Amino acid sequence: MSYDKSVSDHYLHGSLLEAIEAALPALGKTTENVTIEDLAPVDEFHIGGRLATDNLFEQLNFSEQGYIVDVGCGLGGAARYLASRYKNRVTGIDLTPEYIETGKALCSWLNLDEYITLEQGSALSMPFQDSSFDGGYMLHVGMNIDDKVSLFAEIFRVLKPGSTFGVYDIMRQNDGELIYPVPWATEGSTSKLSTPAQYKQAISDAGFEISKENNRRDFSLEFFKQQRAKTEANGGPPPLGLHTLMQESTSNKIKNMVDNLANDLIAPVEIIIQKV
Numbered sequence: 001m002s003y004d005k006s007v008s009d010h011y012l013h014g015s016l017l018e019a020i021e022a023a024l025p026a027l028g029k030t031t032e033n034v035t036i037e038d039l040a041p042v043d044e045f046h047i048g049g050r051l052a053t054d055n056l057f058e059q060l061n062f063s064e065q066g067y068i069v070d071v072g073c074g075l076g077g078a079a080r081y082l083a084s085r086y087k088n089r090v091t092g093i094d095l096t097p098e099y100i101e102t103g104k105a106l107c108s109w110l111n112l113d114e115y116i117t118l119e120q121g122s123a124l125s126m127p128f129q130d131s132s133f134d135g136g137y138m139l140h141v142g143m144n145i146d147d148k149v150s151l152f153a154e155i156f157r158v159l160k161p162g163s164t165f166g167v168y169d170i171m172r173q174n175d176g177e178l179i180y181p182v183p184w185a186t187e188g189s190t191s192k193l194s195t196p197a198q199y200k201q202a203i204s205d206a207g208f209e210i211s212k213e214n215n216r217r218d219f220s221l222e223f224f225k226q227q228r229a230k231t232e233a234n235g236g237p238p239p240l241g242l243h244t245l246m247q248e249s250t251s252n253k254i255k256n257m258v259d260n261l262a263n264d265l266i267a268p269v270e271i272i273i274q275k276v
Helices: 002-012 016-027 036-042 050-058 075-086 097-109 148-158 198-204 219-234 243-263
Strands: 067-071 088-095 116-120 133-139 160-173 209-215 265-275
Touching: 002 075, 002 097, 016 036, 016 097, 016 243, 036 050, 036 097, 036 243, 050 075, 050 133, 050 160, 050 219, 050 265, 067 148, 067 219, 075 088, 075 097, 075 116, 088 097, 097 116, 116 148, 133 148, 148 198, 160 198, 198 209, 198 265, 219 243, 219 265, 243 265
Parallel strands: 067 088, 067 133, 088 116, 133 160
Antiparallel strands: 160 265, 209 265
């Protein structure tokens, strides 16, 4: 089995769209009136969800109606949010076919098809012309990509000069044995964490300039603390959430990730970069 197939299979649900649709009645919604806010708990698959997306986007200052690339778009939740809030056109690419097909259906439910294009493919070989995009971002993507040098060279290629790009990835902080499984990997063979220094080297080698770096470990620990308290207060998880994606493995993966965060082995980190 190829490495890409192993990564894609890790995220495979099997009937994801049906699971999301089946949860809508508990929200009092249908595919006709579901909102971006309703879907955010399931389609923003990164630490901090919509809060983290907002924090990153506020630093990127994309021009209204700019053409943006979402590298490793997952279900396209961040792309839909960007398109609805800022009227950007967004093209997303992701390795997992089920995520792309589900994301297209969610775009249709929300009448955002004209703003968003989702394509299945590799971030290391994107089917886009040189200098196609006015900006872009990636949210929790590099943990499955070993060759960060090629990743950022490819991102540099598809961006126009003057573009801003935002990285929000989980990065290795200190040496030590990670606890698996975690949301991005069942075991170590598909977990390709790099340190912030390794990211910045790959980013600089590609030709980008780095303008900002933010370690979001404290934010992430507080986020999970609040999520746990909310789940306990409500007697269980909401109708839609990360458990919809990860099913019965959710609690174990989240617990292990939080333990790895608490042990200061990993942290989500933002890096804001420019193609000058």
